[in-house]
Amino acid sequence: MYVAVKGGERAIEAAHDWLADERRGARDVPELSVAQIREQMALAVNRVMAEGSLYDPDLAALAIKQARGDLIEAIFLIRAYRTTLPRFGASRPVETGAMRCERRISATFKDAPGGQVLGPTFDYTHRLLDFALAAEGEEHVSAPEAPARAGDVPHVAGFLGREGLIQGEPTVDDVPPDLTRQPMDLPANRALRLQALARGDEGFLLGLAYSTQRGYARNHAFVGELRIGAVAVEMEIPELGFAIELGEVVLTECETVNQFTGSKTEPPQFTRGYGLVFGQTERKAIAMALVDRALRWRELGEEDQGAPAQDEEFVLMHCDNIQATGFLEHIKLPHYVDFQSELELVRKLRREAGEGREAAE
Amino acid sequence: MSENQDRAGWMGVLARAQAGELARLVAGLGDLPAHDWLRPPETGTVMVRGRTGATGAPFNLGEMTVTRCALRLADGTVGHGHVTGRDKGHSREAALVDALLQGARADEVRATVLVPLAEAEAARRAARARKAAATKVEFFTMVRGED
Numbered sequence: 047m048y049v050a051v052k053g054g055e056r057a058i059e060a061a062h063d064w065l066a067d068e069r070r071g072a073r074d075v076p077e078l079s080v081a082q083i084r085e086q087m088a089l090a091v092n093r094v095m096a097e098g099s100l101y102d103p104d105l106a107a108l109a110i111k112q113a114r115g116d117l118i119e120a121i122f123l124i125r126a127y128r129t130t131l132p133r134f135g136a137s138r139p140v141e142t143g144a145m146r147c148e149r150r151i152s153a154t155f156k157d158a159p160g161g162q163v164l165g166p167t168f169d170y171t172h173r174l175l176d177f178a179l180a181a182e183g184e185e186h187v188s189a190p191e192a193p194a195r196a197g198d199v200p201h202v203a204g205f206l207g208r209e210g211l212i213q214g215e216p217t218v219d220d221v222p223p224d225l226t227r228q229p230m231d232l233p234a235n236r237a238l239r240l241q242a243l244a245r246g247d248e249g250f251l252l253g254l255a256y257s258t259q260r261g262y263a264r265n266h267a268f269v270g271e272l273r274i275g276a277v278a279v280e281m282e283i284p285e286l287g288f289a290i291e292l293g294e295v296v297l298t299e300c301e302t303v304n305q306f307t308g309s310k311t312e313p314p315q316f317t318r319g320y321g322l323v324f325g326q327t328e329r330k331a332i333a334m335a336l337v338d339r340a341l342r343w344r345e346l347g348e349e350d351q352g353a354p355a356q357d358e359e360f361v362l363m364h365c366d367n368i369q370a371t372g373f374l375e376h377i378k379l380p381h382y383v384d385f386q387s388e389l390e391l392v393r394k395l396r397r398e399a400g401e402g403r404e405a406a407e
Numbered sequence: 408m409s410e411n412q413d414r415a416g417w418m419g420v421l422a423r424a425q426a427g428e429l430a431r432l433v434a435g436l437g438d439l440p441a442h443d444w445l446r447p448p449e450t451g452t453v454m455v456r457g458r459t460g461a462t463g464a465p466f467n468l469g470e471m472t473v474t475r476c477a478l479r480l481a482d483g484t485v486g487h488g489h490v491t492g493r494d495k496g497h498s499r500e501a502a503l504v505d506a507l508l509q510g511a512r513a514d515e516v517r518a519t520v521l522v523p524l525a526e527a528e529a530a531r532r533a534a535r536a537r538k539a540a541a542t543k544v545e546f547f548t549m550v551r552g553e554d
Contacts, residue, residue, distance in 0.1 A: 101471035194536035215463025237466035291419030293491025
């Protein structure tokens with residue numbers, strides 16, 4: 047229970063002024079610009095866009111600056127800002143098969159057409175601190191170049207699909223449910239689950255995905271393909287009567303290939319988990335694909351092992367870090383009356399217990 | 408290419424253009440015609456959709472910011488600007504160029520604005536594609552076992 051408490055105005059104002067002062071930090075250190083954050087803290091910007099569920103690198107960079115680098119606070123700012131904007135409509139589903147891949151790897155096929163393209167990755171770095179970066183004036187390193195191949199990079203799942211070795215995806219064009227418009231309805235279909243996972247907390251999904259690898263609803267995932275790059279976003283414009291491109295977004299897509307032994311009605315074939323996330327966010331995309339696959343146990347006729355990652359309500363109701371932080375952090379706000387009544391109750395019980403002891407003696 | 412496809416093509420180039428680059432090129436057109444707003448620039452969002460497993464049922468991935476406007480030139484030509492982000496000037500210039508490309512100045516506008524934008528974009532894309540290509544793994548097999 048909350049009560050209106052008066053008298054904190056001056057303290058609150060002073061706290062906010064001090065916050066702004068601390069945000070700036072030592073004045074003999076140059077101030078960070080939003081453009082610097084956007085360009086040089088790009089992966090933090092990507093995470094804020096993904097979990098803020100709004101693709102706008104400048105806004106995400108501004109939110110990170112305002113939040114002093116607290117990414118959940120920055121995501122909160124983005125979610126709040128999003129609610130002030132009108133929704134113009136929905137895009138056509140993006141064609142990730144036409145992605146201009148800057149990274150594309152497959153852990154299942156060494157010679158996948160299109161090749162293994164590493165892109166700007168931390169993989170194979172030695173994870174040793176580079177003190178050269180601490181020295182002022184980082185030397186400009188230019189990336190090497192090589193002749194590029196033209197044309198789309200085909201999806202790895204497509205090769206398995208042609209032989210019927212992997213489960214197909216339904217080719218329907220139903221209007222998907224939208225959890226930003228209607229409260230989440232459980233049981234959810236896969237489209238609703240993927241929307242929730244795409245904006246879910248990376249750390250939470252990472253932990254859940256890891257739990258499936260350690261045996262809590264193990265589903266033997268291979269990364270069939272991981273690709274990162276820009277895709278076109280197209281939308282039908284009613285006034286024009288045709289679709290136009292609104293621009294591009296960078297996405298990370300992960301398709302897992304998972305074991306499946308078959309059933310009475312279906313021959314053995316691989317199943318799939320899917321992750322699609324705004325920005326260069328591959329840890330999140332892989333985690334999303336593993337959790338997506340774990341949540342599909344019912345439709346694939348698998349056993350409910352009682353594992354957290356299989357529990358749709360547990361996953362979907364707890365993966366949103368803004369809902370979670372809102373409820374978690376509210377308990378630090380004044381609960382003076384609640385606590386007062388508990389305090390009186392404990393005193394009363396202690397008194398009664400004491401009287402009982404006296405009477406027994 | 409149909410008229411609509413042609414127009415959708417240039418609207419895409421204008422939407423993907425860097426706002427500063429577009430403004431600089433539009434300035435090269437000299438005097439711009441007066442226009443009335445049919446819809447003054449407004450910023451909102453578009454829900455970006457993906458498909459399950461890349462090819463399956465649509466799902467809502469998340470929103471992106473978009474700024475749109477519509478204007479009419481004195482001769483009645485209507486131009487639309489739909490661009491990524493929150494830059495109202497970008498959407499206004501996109502709409503103006505869209506209108507001009509449908510009229511008597513089309514060739515001039517194409518040469519002054521559209522072609523340089525498309526070339527700059529192609530150059531940016533090609534540079535990134537070449538960097539990606541340099542990170543492509545070339546496997547080689549170690550000789551092993553008996554011959």
